[in-house]
Amino acid sequence: MKRMQQAGLSYIELHGNHYGPGLGYKAGEVSRLLTSYGLQVSGVCGMFSNDNDLSSNRAIHRQAALDYIKRELEFCAEIGANYLLVVPSSVGRPQKYDDTEFERSVETLQLAGEWFEQYGIKGAIEPIRSAEVSLVRTIKDAQKYIEAVNMPGINWINGDVYHMQSEERHIGEAILAAGEQLINLHLADSNRSTLGDGSLDVDTIIMCLHMLGFSDQDKFASFEPLGPGGAPYPAMYGKPDAAFLDRIVNDSVRYFREREAVIRQSWA
Template sequence: MKLCYQVATPDVAISPAVTAFQGDLEYTFGSLGELGYDGVELMTLNPLQLDWDQVKKEAEKNKLDIALVCTGEIFGQLNLSFMDKDAEKRAEARKRVKEIIDFAAHLGAIINIGRVRGQFCNELPREVSYGYAIEAFKEISDYGGKKNVKIALENVTLMQTNFINTIEEAVKVVKDVDNEYFKIMMDVFHMNIEEKNMFEMIEKYAEYNIHVHLADNNRRYPGHCGLDFEKIINAFKQTGYDGAFCTEIFQIPDQETAARGAMEHLRPILNKIYK
């Protein structure tokens, strides 16, 4: 089990909308290491602009495991997705994700697929859009398999996309792709909105789950609002999950306060449950 915090690499434009700690890596990794985090999840946009060995060395220097590399800003800042009606944009989205797979392979991490999957649109029949997504998922899964990089499909609320909102929908897609390197991850913030009972989903689909995102129900740091994180983390523990728990939160009121607040709330819970 590792407690991780999301970090944006320097190629990601600084923005209050980014759900990650931002700055140069010496500062971000140093700050999170001092707070006692076990690892980080990287949010990157163009890994070819980064010195991969430097990223790895900075993490090792601060005793941080790199658990996952996030692909979200491929859509968030470039508006590229697997389901775009423009074939060139679909191809560019797949190319960008493959670059992130290469980066993750160098770091010994997995990747996730969030908003870059795209969504249904009025201009295309749903079966056509779904076909584009499955085609892309199969392509990147085959590529990831050759690099020994697993891919975690993220459930995302309907407020952000109209495709793959629930865990059950994510699992159906995983079954349609049918590749051992293509799994799901569970995002507690999105599950709290979309699932009738998130605890039933955690138990029912545990075999598919390889990563967990944590945020309170207002998407601020855990312990800031209404979710019972002891109950949530215990539910994952009861399924045998022993992977990374990573924050994906708004950096409110600022990233230093959010990182400290998340650590102060989550570390005692994790120590109690995973003793």
């Protein structure tokens, strides 16, 4: 959090690491650190694997997904988060189980629908590229899924430009198509590295975010330079390199603000 504060950021998205009743961040300690560094939590990035797959053909894994969501919602409420990111299927399993996994995922998430309203947390569905998931790969897919779930507390989208460049015809158009449902956008360059290190049209993305009113407090953009590769989850367990993390945070913030300033000037 100190790194985020020093970079001039106000919000942080946290890893949803409550994989069991005794695991994960402790709300009291997190709240103390947030106060100490003057930060707020935008939301929590839910992590869905084969072990807690909403679409699984094994009931024990779907129940694990529900238990996991309940724990994360409790944590979100305690630390003042706005949203919980939900992936409709397992990340890292691109092959479908069968032809009814969409319906299973919808029915399972519906069981958690009232919890989102109870805790005052927005459920945000994230589309992920087809190399990593079997369900919900585009903004349009996410909107179809949200419509099928049909629960007021699960009506938002978490976009990710890295996945969007693989699945969407035009990232800017997809952002605008998400419209008011887009609550957060994960940002990384075309090589899943720091903004400015690849070929992504960052200017168009920033313009689209401003067109959707992303200067409001309840809309967020989160830097997520996870690095190249088809399976980012293992990176969670790597040893942190402080100097590298300092660089990617500072470079991401600097480049985004530089491009945003250019766009604001062109609109003046």
